[in-house]
Structure formats: C-alpha cells, structure tokens
Amino acid sequence: MSETSTTTRSAELYELAAHHLAGGVGSGTRSPRSGWLPVPVFAQSGAGPILTDVDGNEYIDYVMGQGPLILGHRPPAVTDAVVDVLRERGSLFSLAHDLEAQAARAVCERMPGVDLVRFGSSGTECVQYALRFARAFTGRELIVRVEGHYHGWSDTIHWSAHPSRETWGPPDHPAVTPESTGMAPGAGDSLIVLRWNDVDGLEAAFADYGERIAAIITEPILGNCGAIMPAPGYLERMRSIASDAGALLIFDEVLTGFRIGSGGVQGLTGVTPDLTVVAKALGAGYPVAAVGGSEAVMSLPADGRTMHGGTYNSNVLVCAAVVAACAETGRPGFYETLNARGERLAEGLVAAARAAGLDACWSGVGAMFQLWFSPAPPGDYREAHAIAARSPFFALHAYLRAHGVLIQPPQEGLFLTSAAHTDEHIDQTLAVAADAMEAVAAAVDRGDVGARGGLR
Numbered sequence: 254m255s256e257t258s259t260t261t262r263s264a265e266l267y268e269l270a271a272h273h274l275a276g277g278v279g280s281g282t283r284s285p286r287s288g289w290l291p292v293p294v295f296a297q298s299g300a301g302p303i304l305t306d307v308d309g310n311e312y313i314d315y316v317m318g319q320g321p322l323i324l325g326h327r328p329p330a331v332t333d334a335v336v337d338v339l340r341e342r343g344s345l346f347s348l349a350h351d352l353e354a355q356a357a358r359a360v361c362e363r364m365p366g367v368d369l370v371r372f373g374s375s376g377t378e379c380v381q382y383a384l385r386f387a388r389a390f391t392g393r394e395l396i397v398r399v400e401g402h403y404h405g406w407s408d409t410i411h412w413s414a415h416p417s418r419e420t421w422g423p424p425d426h427p428a429v430t431p432e433s434t435g436m437a438p439g440a441g442d443s444l445i446v447l448r449w450n451d452v453d454g455l456e457a458a459f460a461d462y463g464e465r466i467a468a469i470i471t472e473p474i475l476g477n478c479g480a481i482m483p484a485p486g487y488l489e490r491m492r493s494i495a496s497d498a499g500a501l502l503i504f505d506e507v508l509t510g511f512r513i514g515s516g517g518v519q520g521l522t523g524v525t526p527d528l529t530v531v532a533k534a535l536g537a538g539y540p541v542a543a544v545g546g547s548e549a550v551m552s553l554p555a556d557g558r559t560m561h562g563g564t565y566n567s568n569v570l571v572c573a574a575v576v577a578a579c580a581e582t583g584r585p586g587f588y589e590t591l592n593a594r595g596e597r598l599a600e601g602l603v604a605a606a607r608a609a610g611l612d613a614c615w616s617g618v619g620a621m622f623q624l625w626f627s628p629a630p631p632g633d634y635r636e637a638h639a640i641a642a643r644s645p646f647f648a649l650h651a652y653l654r655a656h657g658v659l660i661q662p663p664q665e666g667l668f669l670t671s672a673a674h675t676d677e678h679i680d681q682t683l684a685v686a687a688d689a690m691e692a693v694a695a696a697v698d699r700g701d702v703g704a705r706g707g708l709r
C-alpha cells in the first residue's frame with residue numbers, strides 16, 4: 254500500500270486522452286466533475302481487492318468497478334471460464350447456445366421474483382425493457398419513479414435522479430426534472446416522481462392516477478444516494494398499493510442483485526416484484542444485465558408480442574462469466590462473510606470518526622454502505638443532499654486516495670466491498686482511517702466542507 258500517492262502519469266495520460274476522448278474519460282463518473290481531483294485515477298491493473306494505477310500507486314479498492322467486482326479484480330474462477338470459452342468457442346455468435354440457459358437458470362434460481370429472464374448488456378438497457386414490458390402488460394402509460402434513484406441514462410427514465418435544490422419542487426409534489434440536455438421533451442410527461450420512504454405520497458399518486466399507472470420502479474435499497482434503507486413496511490406498502498391498482502412493481506436491483514445477499518433485496522425482505530433488473534455483480538466484471546419476472550409478464554417477449562433484441566445479448570463470454578460467478582457467490586456462507594466484513598469496516602470507520610470528534614453513522618449493508626458525517630443517516634434524497642452540502646466527505650476521499658485506499662468521491666457514492674477483501678485488508682483500511690479522520694476533523698475546523706461534484 255502506498256504511503257502518499259503521486260499522480261504525474263495519470264495527469265499526462267488524462268491530458269493526452271482529451272485530444273481524442275471527449276472530456277478525457279469514458280464516463281462522467283470518472284471525471285473531475287464527479288470529484289476525481291486533481292485528476293482521474295488512470296488504472297493499470299487490478300488483483301483481488303487491490304487496484305494499481307499508472308503511477309504505481311496501490312490502493313485497497315472500494316470502488317470495485319462501481320459494483321460489479323463482487324469477487325474482486327480478476328477472480329481466477331471467472332477469468333478462467335471466460336478465457337477458456339474465448340479460446341475454445343469464440344466471443345459471440347448472436348445465435349442460440351447452451352450457456353444462455355445455464356446463465357438464465359442461475360438468475361431464476363436466485364431471484365424470487367424471476368421465473369423467466371432475458372439478457373442485455375447494461376442496466377440502462379434492461380431497465381428500458383422492464384418499462385416496456387410493464388406498459389405492454391398493463392396497457393397503461395404512467396411510471397412512478399422515486400427522486401434520487403438512478404435507473405440509467407435513457408430519455409424515458411433519467412429524470413429527477415439527482416435534481417438540484419432549485420429545480421426539485423415541493424416535497425409533497427416533486428418536480429419531474431430532466432437530468433441532461435438533449436432529452437426528448439415529452440419523455441418526462443409519463444413520469445410521476447415521489448420521495449423515497451414517503452407512503453403518503455405513494456397513496457396520493459395512486460388515488461389520483463391509479464388506473465393509468467403501469468408500474469412503480471425503485472431501487473429497493475437506494476444505492477445511488479448513499480445506501481439508504483427502505484423504512485420498515487415501505488416496500489411492503491409499495492407492493493400492496495401496486496397490486497391493488499393493477500400496476501406492476503419493478504425492482505431495479507442492478508446494484509443490489511447478487512451483491513447484498515443471495516436473492517437481492519427481494520430475497521432479504523420477502524417483497525416480490527413483478528419485474529426485476531439485475532446487472533453488475535451478476536457478471537462479476539463482465540458487461541451483462543438481465544430483466545426477468547413472472548411467467549405472465551415474460552410471455553410478452555417469449556412469444557414476440559413485445560420486442561426484445563440485441564446483438565450482444567447473452568453472448569458466450571458473459572454467460573460463461575455469469576455461470577462461473579454464480580457458482581462462487583452461491584457457496585454457503587458467501588454473503589454472510591462478505592456482509593460481516595463490510596459491516597466491521599463500516600463500524601470501524603464510524604468509531605474512527607467519533608474518536609476524532611466527528612458526528613458519524615453508516616447506512617446500508619456490509620457489501621454496500623455509506624458513511625455519513627451526521628448523527629443519523631438520511632431517509633431520502635433531499636436529506637442526503639442536505640448532509641452532502643455540509644459534509645467533509647471529500648476530505649476523507651482525498652486523504653484515503655493519498656494513502657492507498659480508494660473510495661468514490663461523492664457523499665452520495667458507496668463503499669463497495671468484495672469477497673477478495675480479507676480481514677487484513679479491513680484492518681489496514683481502518684489503520685489509515687484513524688489518521689484520515691484527524692484530517693477530516695481539520696477540514697471541518699477550516700470550514701472545508703461541501704460537495705466536490707455529484708455522482709454523474
């Protein structure tokens with residue numbers, strides 16, 4: 254682990270990249286705008302929980318590819334399965350093959366709400382299919398979505414994901430706010446935006462528009478705004494309100510599926526959605542996503558009434574990755590160990606912060622959590638936004654990055670752990686954190702608080 258990191262080579266590569274790569278990075282989340290200051294980390298390689306950058310700095314990595322790397326970097330079982338298939342069979346046929354059904358079975362066996370599944374290459378894409386299937390199944394148009402949740406970048410849903418204070422509207426009637434320029438102007442018209450954990454808002458929306466609502470879509474643990482847990486009974490109420498109105502419930506488990514427990518949030522809570530989207534940890538680092546649900550709904554793509562396609566869908570490489578990754582994550586005790594280690598890290602960070610005189614708490618589960626410099630975690634996006642606005646979180650990120658621990662810079666990000674993080678890595682991280690919290694306390698004393706860029 255590096256003592257203090259240098260960024261010389263990253264800076265050079267960043268400047269060079271910008272000649273041809275728009276903004277010098279491949280995604281907004283990797284840019285200085287998202288808090289990667291002074292320059293983005295240019296990765297060289299990863300092994301287990303360790304990321305090495307082009308300057309030779311080694312980090313204990315809690316970015317974990319933004320979630321997919323549930324087994325760490327280059328897990329041998331998955332790497333071998335993918336390389337073997339590539340050498341012996343090829344990368345892509347865009348024809349039927351045996352590994353598709355094996356990968357599909359792995360998803361259906363694990364996710365309680367999924368009887369049948371289809372694959373795609375990204376979470377964004379499979380969310381689109383979920384919305385389409387819901388509209389086709391119900392013959393209705395409106396979608397209820399929740400402020401602060403991220404469901405991908407498409408025109409149909411990328412509204413009110415991370416709105417500004419100026420645009421978000423009244424708390425009992427949040428505005429439908431575009432998250433990008435260039436989106437189809439009418440695309441937000443079929444959305445109703447609510448606040449997370451707001452049962453009254455849900456009831457009011459269904460009282461007003463119930464017969465026109467095709468679906469509620471939600472991240473069942475809010476991972477794109479820290480890790481905000483559903484209040485007791487909230488998901489259950491969501492389920493019953495949707496069912497009573499003949500609307501579908503869609504769980505976007507892109508982050509939580511195959512990460513927080515064997516059966517995602519639906520397995521943890523017993524609340525079964527009609528449609529589920531999974532991605533990220535499903536493929537342990539390979540670009541694969543899936544949309545699945547009840548037989549009744551999934552008969553739509555099955556018999557071709559509702560279109561689902563894609564050249565790269567369930568190609569042999571990603572299917573080999575899914576089968577190999579699920580064999581690993583399906584081992585007895587896998588999630589218990591993962592979550593226990595993550596929880597120990599979260600508790601240790603809170604203790605270190607408090608020892609330095611800071612208010613601190615954490616939210617989420619061990620595999621996916623956030624640390625808050627506040628007495629209590631937020632209950633929704635607006636509360637998270639208020640905490641972030643006066644949070645010294647960036648000082649924590651900067652100190653850790655300079656001392657061999659990598660976390661996402663925004664307060665609304667996450668600590669993401671993997672099975673490759675051992676107790677020793679947790680101990681090493683906590684040793685760095687003890688000093689980091691002194692630096693954070695000094696930042697607070699200087700008034701050096703507030704966000705340095707959002708999630709994207």
Ligand code: PMP
Pocket residue numbers: 319374375376377378380403404405406472476477505506507508532542
């Ligand atoms: N839904 C959720 C909950 C996500 O976290 C993400 C990605 N962070 C997406 C959808 C979009 O997935 P992708 O980046 O694979 O398009």
